[in-house]
Amino acid sequence: MNEATRNKLLKSYKTQVASATxxxxxxxxxxxxxxxxxxxxxxxxxxxxxxxxxxxxxxxxRGYVAGALPPLASVxxxxxxxxxxxxxxxxxxxxxxxxxTGESPLEIYDQEGSSPTVSTVITFTxxxxxAGLVSSPVACPFELAKNVVQTSVLMxxxxxxxxxAPNDPSLRNMPRLSTTEAFRQIYKRYGFRGLYTxxxxxxxRDTVGTGLYFGVYETVKQIAEREMGKGTGAxxxxxxxxxxxxxxCTYPLDTRKTRAQSVLLGKSKEVGEAASAMAKSSIxxxxxxxxxxxxxxxxxxxxxxEYMNKRIDNLDDSISNL
Numbered sequence: 001m002n003e004a005t006r007n008k009l010l011k012s013y014k015t016q017v018a019s020a021t022x023x024x025x026x027x028x029x030x031x032x033x034x035x036x037x038x039x040x041x042x043x044x045x046x047x048x049x050x051x052x053x054x055x056x057x058x059x060x061x062r063g064y065v066a067g068a069l070p071p072l073a074s075v076x077x078x079x080x081x082x083x084x085x086x087x088x089x090x091x092x093x094x095x096x097x098x099x100x101t102g103e104s105p106l107e108i109y110d111q112e113g114s115s116p117t118v119s120t121v122i123t124f125t126x127x128x129x130x131a132g133l134v135s136s137p138v139a140c141p142f143e144l145a146k147n148v149v150q151t152s153v154l155m156x157x158x159x160x161x162x163x164x165a166p167n168d169p170s171l172r173n174m175p176r177l178s179t180t181e182a183f184r185q186i187y188k189r190y191g192f193r194g195l196y197t198x199x200x201x202x203x204x205r206d207t208v209g210t211g212l213y214f215g216v217y218e219t220v221k222q223i224a225e226r227e228m229g230k231g232t233g234a235x236x237x238x239x240x241x242x243x244x245x246x247x248x249c250t251y252p253l254d255t256r257k258t259r260a261q262s263v264l265l266g267k268s269k270e271v272g273e274a275a276s277a278m279a280k281s282s283i284x285x286x287x288x289x290x291x292x293x294x295x296x297x298x299x300x301x302x303x304x305x306e307y308m309n310k311r312i313d314n315l316d317d318s319i320s321n322l
Contacts, residue, residue, distance in 0.1 A: 003316075004316075004317050007315040007317035008317040010312050010315060011312055011313070011315065014309060014312045015080075015083050015084050016080050016083075016084055017308065017312065018083075018304075018305045018308035018309050019079050019080045019082075019083035019305060020076050020079070020080050021304060022301045022304035022305040023075060023079040023080070024072065025304055026298070026300040026301035027071070027075050027297070028072065029296065029297065029300055030293045030294075030296055030297040031064070032064035033289055033290075033292060033293035033296070034293055035063065035150060036048065036052060036055065036289050037289045037290045037293060039054075039055065039150060040289060048288060048289050071142060071143075071146050071179075074142030075142075078135050078138055081131075082132070082134075083131075085130065086127050086128060086130075086131040086210075086214055089127035089131060090123055090124060090127035090214075091106070092127075093123045093126045093127050094123050097119050105117070105119040105120045105122070105123040106123070109218070109222060115222070115226065116219045116222055116223065120218070120219070120222070124215045124217075125212070125215030126211070128211040128213055128214030129210065132206040132208070132211060133203065133207045135206065135210075136199070136202055136203040136207065137196075137199075139202070140195070140196055140199050140202045140203070141183075141195040143202065144195060144196075144261045145179050145182045145183050147258050148182040148261065149177050149182050197260060198257040198261045201253050201254075201256055201257035202257050204253055205257060208249060208253075209246045209249070209250040212246035212249065212250075213243065213246055214242070215242075216238075216241060216242035216246070217239065217242035217302065220238035220241050220242060221234050221237075221238035224237050224238055233303075235303045235305070236299040236302065238302065239295075239299045239301060239302035240295040240298065242298065243294040243295055243298035244294060244295050247287065247290060247291060247294060251287050251290070
């Protein structure tokens, strides 16, 4: 493949390439915080520091990166679908509004020094809502497996620390599940529908959250670029704000979803103990760690995403220069 052909291909799939690359870097950077967040949601730790110390004492460094690679593949696929659907939807919504009002929200947005309008906010938010809804059926099974894997690790350590463990081999040898084993056991016990446990909560969280995410991101980025100029860190600022604000609305949904998914493979006694611990913990427990995680994640993600878009746009795909 010559350079011109490669560059044309990159431009044709600009959104997919930029979103995949940025997702890999951002996800690896915050995997430890994601693992701490999930454990905070599903077990009755008093604070983040206690959870972090428990992870280090019982699992060592592995606990902070447990289950990182399978989610990396799924998160990348979902993020590519999310950004691709969003890019498609915002053009459709903008065209619809232009037919209704005579003005294109995207043309207004692209003007140098422009300010947000009702039509631009509606365009980006509506496109985000659609993108979140479309990607949720793909994301749900993988997030379910991740939650089950991380919870199985904690159940394993609790069982081994039990006073009955010396006399009960099943407690001493309770295994930690791999992602593949989690999928297999969920399917064996509950069938295909089991992979979509908590899907209604997942879909609602992703639809609302993604709508707010893109609506806030594009609006804040537009304001930041108007005040600070382009290339001055506007994507990072907008990424931190757009990723944290929606969580105040969607975190209760995320916690309920995580709790519903995390007890799928426990025995009746274990499920009862887990449910008891969950009832004692606040539905907002772990919010502080997720705000830190998501802010860092999206500052990295959107900065790299915008950078990749600009680099691909500037590629020379003319044959005359070969």
